[in-house]
Amino acid sequence: MTDRTKVRGSGRRPAEADREKGETRSGEPRIAARDIAPREAPPVARSDHSSEAPDRGAEAGRADELRDLLAGLRAPRKRIASKYHYDARGSRLFEEITGLEEYYLTRTERALLKRWMPELVDDLRPATLVELGAGSAEKSRIILDAMNDAGCARAYVPVDVSADFLSETAAALRGEYPGLEVVPEVADIAEPLDLSPDLPHPRWIAFLGSTLGNFDDREAAGLLRRIAARLRDGDRFLLGVDLRPGPTKPVERIEAAYNDSRGVTARFSRNILAVVNDTFGSDFDVEAFAHRSIYAAGAGRIETDLVALRDQVVRFPGDEEIRVAAGEPIRTEISAKYDRLTIDALFDEAGLVVDRWLEDEEGLYALVLSGPAP
Ligand code: AVJ
Numbered sequence: 001m002t003d004r005t006k007v008r009g010s011g012r013r014p015a016e017a018d019r020e021k022g023e024t025r026s027g028e029p030r031i032a033a034r035d036i037a038p039r040e041a042p043p044v045a046r047s048d049h050s051s052e053a054p055d056r057g058a059e060a061g062r063a064d065e066l067r068d069l070l071a072g073l074r075a076p077r078k079r080i081a082s083k084y085h086y087d088a089r090g091s092r093l094f095e096e097i098t099g100l101e102e103y104y105l106t107r108t109e110r111a112l113l114k115r116w117m118p119e120l121v122d123d124l125r126p127a128t129l130v131e132l133g134a135g136s137a138e139k140s141r142i143i144l145d146a147m148n149d150a151g152c153a154r155a156y157v158p159v160d161v162s163a164d165f166l167s168e169t170a171a172a173l174r175g176e177y178p179g180l181e182v183v184p185e186v187a188d189i190a191e192p193l194d195l196s197p198d199l200p201h202p203r204w205i206a207f208l209g210s211t212l213g214n215f216d217d218r219e220a221a222g223l224l225r226r227i228a229a230r231l232r233d234g235d236r237f238l239l240g241v242d243l244r245p246g247p248t249k250p251v252e253r254i255e256a257a258y259n260d261s262r263g264v265t266a267r268f269s270r271n272i273l274a275v276v277n278d279t280f281g282s283d284f285d286v287e288a289f290a291h292r293s294i295y296a297a298g299a300g301r302i303e304t305d306l307v308a309l310r311d312q313v314v315r316f317p318g319d320e321e322i323r324v325a326a327g328e329p330i331r332t333e334i335s336a337k338y339d340r341l342t343i344d345a346l347f348d349e350a351g352l353v354v355d356r357w358l359e360d361e362e363g364l365y366a367l368v369l370s371g372p373a374p
Contacts, residue, residue, distance in 0.1 A: 183196065237371070
């Protein structure tokens with residue numbers, strides 16, 4: 001497939017680099033992108049950094065998850081945690097989304113990585129790459145290739161909640177990059193991140209895919225603070241974010257990415273109810289809900305709901321019942337969008353300083369390279 005990606009920019013210093021742009025048009029092959037929020041630990045598998053007593057066991061963990069889920073469904077504005085999107089079918093549907101014409105995020109990020117990683121890596125010579133929510137490491141390969149070419153690659157730490165996925169990825173990468181130390185880390189990125197002191201500096205921590213957008217403001221702030229606390233002088237944090245509407249990015253462009261014409265996103269959305277049914281033994285009628293994604297300009301985010309098509313009663317084991325009225329929404333996901341100001345505010349709070357802001361020419365998406373505040 002031809003790569004028609006055209007990008008331009010310069011190696012200017014941060015102040016002038018603000019609106020550096022590169023252009024991106026489609027034509028990229030489908031990318032198996034995976035992200036962290038997607039595959040957060042399944043309800044029972046969250047053990048490592050849990051503050052709970054270690055011997056409470058899977059059953060207690062499941063009971064907690066059910067309690068949280070029911071609390072969300074009994075709240076005045078019903079909600080289901082977005083981590084429940086990602087069983088095998090949900091992960092497959094998300095991968096299909098990343099290849100959709102309307103879903104510009106994945107291919108734009110990929111084009112930006114291809115455009116910028118060679119020179120940034122050559123300049124800063126990271127020895128360790130830590131990728132949060134590595135999944136199949138599709139995006140990390142672009143960075144790792146650059147590290148290889150620059151001759152600075154020493155260690156790669158894919159962090160993911162899916163242990164199976166992670167060991168597959170690690171095995172594949174060891175084959176592809178002989179001499180690279182691959183140190184997979186099974187962890188929920190919503191928890192504190194433990195990095196071995198042996199990992200060589202400079203280290204880059206990458207968090208790509210605009211997955212930060214799935215966290216609410218408070219969670220995002222906490223996550224960024226924990227990342228900043230891991231950075232030493234010379235280390236960097238690389239973040240990929242989807243941008244808010246602007247002169248060359250109409251709001252319709254964003255809404256279309258979450259309301260694709262083939263209905264893949266709608267299937268992905270409704271799948272959350274099937275996962276809840278499988279996980280907890282409830283009886284949601286998946287077909288009795290419609291997918292709705294709207295850009296909320298004030299909050300600067302896509303808000304995704306499942307809207308009940310009729311009155312219904314959903315049963316959970318233990319005689320728990322949830323009533324849903326016709327037209328009532330259940331919030332299943334938020335996808336926050338950013339701009340230079342919102343990123344600066346978030347980073348400032350977290351103790352991070354933007355070093356390079358790299359966006360495509362249409363102003364769709366940005367890579368933000370930052371370091372620890374002095
Ligand atoms: C993987 C969380 C970045 O919010 O854009 C895609 C997930 N949801 N289409 C996003 C998603 C609907 C995606 N993230």
